[in-house]
Amino acid sequence: MRARADACPGAWRRHDAADGALARFRPVGGAIAPAELRLLADASDTAADAAPLELTSRGSWQVRGLTVKGADDLAAALAAVGGPAPLLDDQGRDVPCSVVASPRSRAVDAPARAIADALRGRTDVPGRLLVAVDDGTGDVLGLDADVAVVLGTPARLHLAGAPTDIPAAGPTAGPTADPAGLALAAIEAFLAVRGDAWRVAEVGAAAVLGALRTREQKRVLEHAEVLTCAERTCVEVLPRLGEVTPAAARVLADLGDEGAALRVTPWRTVVLRDPPDDARERLAAHVETGPSRWASLSACVGAPRCAKSHTDVRGDLARAVATGRAGGLLHAHWVGCARACGTPAGPVAVVEGTPGGTYRTIVRTGRVSG
Known part of the structure; x- marks a missing residue:
């Protein structure tokens, strides 16, 4: 059980870091x-x-x-943008938890919007909850989300990374189960049994399934056949360590104005659906556009931006990449202290900075909770 509420930042609830306020926006x-x-x-x-x-x-x-004023002004400006899937709606409400989706598929757009719209402004949904909509390729399913739906006929539900027999049995059974409705029903079931827990794994998928089966079926809608974006109509680029410079952001925005649909991914990449033919060339000066040693690397922010970090993590990592000492088949996550912020799930080598300025490596072979 958790003794405190989660402290995940958002558009209006910011984290007070060493370099100022940190605001997070969930697409x-x-x-x-x-x-x-x-x-x-x-x-x-x-x-x-x-x-x-x-x-x-x-x-x-x-x-x-x-x-503080700059963060408030930014949130207010974003709320005025509007559109079908805004970071903040016209009431200034953001999505309280992450709703990720297969970045190359158009079929996930509508259910992801429906889930996010239903959750906007909710204060009872923990920020650590992760919701995923998978197009059937298994890309975001591999994130072991708390609640995941896989599109199909019918849609299928996964809880805490494990498949369930919903909708083959239970209240959401049926040949055309609505994926958004299925996800939202599972979220409500989790909230009914969560207590102070942040994640489904903390209360157990069985408890959530039990609560879900007691709920009435609210709605059943048809969804379109899964349409996956062909490789030739997508470009995926990698900002090093997930850092996007203002110049890179503006090039991406220009490409968006020219018809590319921009999707950021949980792998800290950006997918452009239907980009202009010269998109890769225009981005090459700002991000990695081909095979790169940086693809298997991630890092916390490190010193001096984080007061708890023992080392300049990102500077040290850049020097290690330049000398060929970092970047390989096993994902490596560099961190400046034992908190290991941002460590991904799955097999990973955590390269941890110590008070003495050196690093130690811890290989984790399973899921990392947090």
């Missing part, structure tokens, strides 16, 4: 509009120490080094 299934991206870039330009925009391991955007 709906990774979607971001060009106008929103330009506002984030403008805020980054004025941030302390010219901090870049950051992508998180749940596909969110972070802006660091803000003043």
Whole structure:
């Protein structure tokens, strides 16, 4: 049981870091509009120490080094943008937890929007909860989300990374179960049994399933056949360590204005659906556009931006990559202290900074909770 509420930052609830206020914005299934991206870039330009925009391991955007007024002004400006899947709606409400989706598939857009719209402004949903909508390829299913739906006929429910027999049995049974309704029913079932827990695994999938089976079926809707974006119509690029400079953000926004649909991913990449033919060339000066040693690396922010970090993690990692000492098949996550912020799930080598300025490596072979 948790003795405190989760402290995940959002658009209005910020984290007070060493370099100023940190605001987090959770896209709906990774979607971001060009106008929103330009506002984030403008805020980054004025941030302390010219901090870049950051992508998180749940596909969110972070802006660091803000003043309180600057953070308030940014949230208000984003609320005025509007659109079908806004970071903040016209009432200024953000999504309380991450709703990720298969970035290449158009079929996930509508259910991801429906889930996010139903959750906006909720204060009873913990920020650590992770909801995923998978197009059937298994890409975001591998994140072991608390609640995941896999599109199909019918849609299938996974809880805490494990498949369930819903909707083959229970109240959501039926050949055309609505994936958004299925996810929302599972979320409500979790909230009914969570107590002070943040994650489904903390109360157990069985408890959530039991609560779900007692609920009445509210709605059953048909969903379209899964349509996956062909590889040739998508470009995926990698900002190093998830850092997006204002210049890179503006190039992405320009490409969005020219028809590319922008989707950020939980792997700290950006997918452009239907981009202009020269998109990769225009981005090459700002992000990794091909095979790269950086693809298997991530890191916490480190010193001096984090007061708890023992080392300049990102500077040390850049030097290690330049000398060929970092970047390989096993994912490595570099951190500045034992809290190991941002450590991804699954097999990972955690390279941890120590008070003496050296590093130690801990290989984790299973899921990392947090």
